[in-house]
Amino acid sequence: MKRIICPxxxxxxxxxxxxxxxxxxxxxxxxxxxxxxxxxxxxxxxKSHYIATLIxxxxxxxxxxxxxxxxxxxxxxxxxxxxxxxxxYDNKDVIVKTQSRNVREHRPLIYSLNFDNGAPPVTLxxxxxxxERFSNQGDMKKATKYLDSSSGVIFLVDPLQLGSVRxxxxxxxxxxxxxxxxxxxxxxxxxxxxxRLANVLRAKEKTRGRVQTPVALTFSKIxxxxxxxxxxxxxxxPSFHRRRGCFCYSDxxxxxxxxxxxxxxxxxxxxxxxxxxxxxxxxxxxxxxLGQNPKSNRQKLRFPPxxxxxxxxxxxxxxxxxxxxxxx
Numbered sequence: 602m603k604r605i606i607c608p609x610x611x612x613x614x615x616x617x618x619x620x621x622x623x624x625x626x627x628x629x630x631x632x633x634x635x636x637x638x639x640x641x642x643x644x645x646x647x648k649s650h651y652i653a654t655l656i657x658x659x660x661x662x663x664x665x666x667x668x669x670x671x672x673x674x675x676x677x678x679x680x681x682x683x684x685x686x687x688x689x690y691d692n693k694d695v696i697v698k699t700q701s702r703n704v705r706e707h708r709p710l711i712y713s714l715n716f717d718n719g720a721p722p723v724t725l726x727x728x729x730x731x732x733e734r735f736s737n738q739g740d741m742k743k744a745t746k747y748l749d750s751s752s753g754v755i756f757l758v759d760p761l762q763l764g765s766v767r768x769x770x771x772x773x774x775x776x777x778x779x780x781x782x783x784x785x786x787x788x789x790x791x792x793x794x795x796x797r798l799a800n801v802l803r804a805k806e807k808t809r810g811r812v813q814t815p816v817a818l819t820f821s822k823i824x825x826x827x828x829x830x831x832x833x834x835x836x837x838x839p840s841f842h843r844r845r846g847c848f849c850y851s852d853x854x855x856x857x858x859x860x861x862x863x864x865x866x867x868x869x870x871x872x873x874x875x876x877x878x879x880x881x882x883x884x885x886x887x888x889x890x891l892g893q894n895p896k897s898n899r900q901k902l903r904f905p906p907x908x909x910x911x912x913x914x915x916x917x918x919x920x921x922x923x924x925x926x927x928x929x
Contacts, residue, residue, distance in 0.1 A: 604630040604631045608711050608726040612744040628673040630713055637750050638918055642757030643791050647821035649696040650890035652710070652727045653685035653758060655906040657917060659714065659725075662912060665846045666925060667717040667810045677710045683870040687851070695895050698819065703883060738846035748798075749805050753815045756871070760820050765867040766829070770875035773828045786813050792872040799879040815882040815921045817914030818873070820860060822910060823887035825894040829867075835859050836887035840910055847926035850915045853884060857912070860885035882921060886914040 604613040605627060607685045612622035619626055642648050659670040688694050710727040728747055760766050760779050770776060784790075795818075802812045820826075823836050828845070830836065835857065841852035864885075866872050879884045892907030919925045 605631045606635065606637070606750045608709050608724070609639075609809065611750055628711060630673055631724065635845055636721075636922060636924075637724060637747060638753045638755065638915070639747055639751040640755045640757065641794070642821070643759070643762065643794050645762070646757040646759045646791075647890055648757055649685075650689070650906075651755075651819075651821060651911065653681075653689055653696065654890040654906050654911050655684070656681060656710065656712070657690075657725065657906075658908060658912050659712070662843065665843060666916075667846065668925075669715045669717075671713050671715070672715060673713055676708060681710055683732060686793070689891075689902070690905050693905060695891075695902065704771050707746075716924060718926070723919070723924060738883055741907045748801050751756065751814065752922060753817070754798065754802075755817045755819050755874065755914045755918070756782065756795065757819050757821050759822055759827055760863075760867075761822060762791060764869055765824070766855050769867070775828050792876065795873060795876045796879075799876065803879075811881040812879055813881050814882075815918055816880050817884055817886055817917055818877065819886045819888055819914045821888055821890065822894060824889040824892055826863075840913065842913060842916050845928055847928055848920035850920075851929055853886075853913070853917060856887060856910075857885045860887055884914075884917060886910065886917070888913065904918045 602727070606612070607614055607620040607623060607625060607627060607754070608631075609625040610620060610623040612620065614621045618629065640648060640652060656670075659668075662886065663669055672681070685696065688696050695899055710725075712725040712727075714723045714725060716722065726747060761770065762784050765782075767778075767781055767784075770781060798816070799812055802814050802816075803809065806813055823830075830926055835852070835855040839851040861874065867869060887909075889909040889913050890906060890911055891902065892909055895902060916925065920927045
């Protein structure tokens with residue numbers, strides 16, 4: 602009999618309606634065949650905005666990709682409406698930084714994705730963990746316990762936190778340091794968190810070699826890099842995935858190659874490129890949850906979110922697990 606992973610504490614359970622470990626009531630749709638994906642990143646990498654618009658895209662693009670998305674709990678529906686939909690789409694406000702001590706903000710959003718082609722459904726557990734929780738190996742392991750049950754990871758990177766990009770931003774006249782996101786302290790740097798991710802996944806897989814879990818290295822806020830990347834950059838071109846209603850490997854390869862070249866030019870010491878070698882399956886993606894770059898948490902959005910390629914890394918994870926159709 603398959604054991605159910607609790608989406609609240611991520612402990613395995615005997616088949617039942619209540620978690621043996623934390624006592625939470627489990628959604629009745631869980632049967633032990635679930636496949637979970639994790640979304641992590643440093644402070645101010647845009648996790649909240651990414652989660653908000655990704656969920657929106659799961660619904661709005663359902664007809665194109667031949668799936669249906671359904672929230673599995675009333676709490677999920679209410680939390681998404683209050684924290685995400687009303688804030689971004691109704692009020693056109695940015696979502697304030699996730700607070701590490703706010704218990705309600707850390708409640709998971711639980712969805713089921715069901716496919717018209719008969720592929721096994723995927724249970725999606727979105728857990729908006731504060732970036733500070735990734736500042737050391739012990740805290741990261743505790744805060745991201747769901748990594749032990751993850752079939753894939755979307756690792757968000759704000760390119761505006763990279764030193765060379767920040768210098769180019771200021772030198773180009775795009776704005777000053779006050780217009781840029783804060784740079785995490787050394788313990789919470791993008792490079793260090795990426796290394797810790799590899800270590801946690803190696804421990805999960807009980808290996809000293811390359812990590813087998815697929816990891817999508819995803820640059821958020823890619824719209825803010827137009828001063829460095831030309832409009833002909835594949836990240837700004839229409840998504841072939843959406844056009845074809847499936848995952849297009851040639852489109853993904855063009856984006857991956859382009860962003861690796863970007864890293865080679867602007868990531869000092871090529872730290873992220875070197876860390877990517879820890880993973881057997883790792884691909885680069887560029888997204889923008891908002892389609893605009895607000896300069897502070899107090900600024901209203903100029904227009905409702907216009908997501909750019911938000912689905913791409915998620916589609917890749919589905920394709921890596923044979924859940925959706927693919928083309929070359």
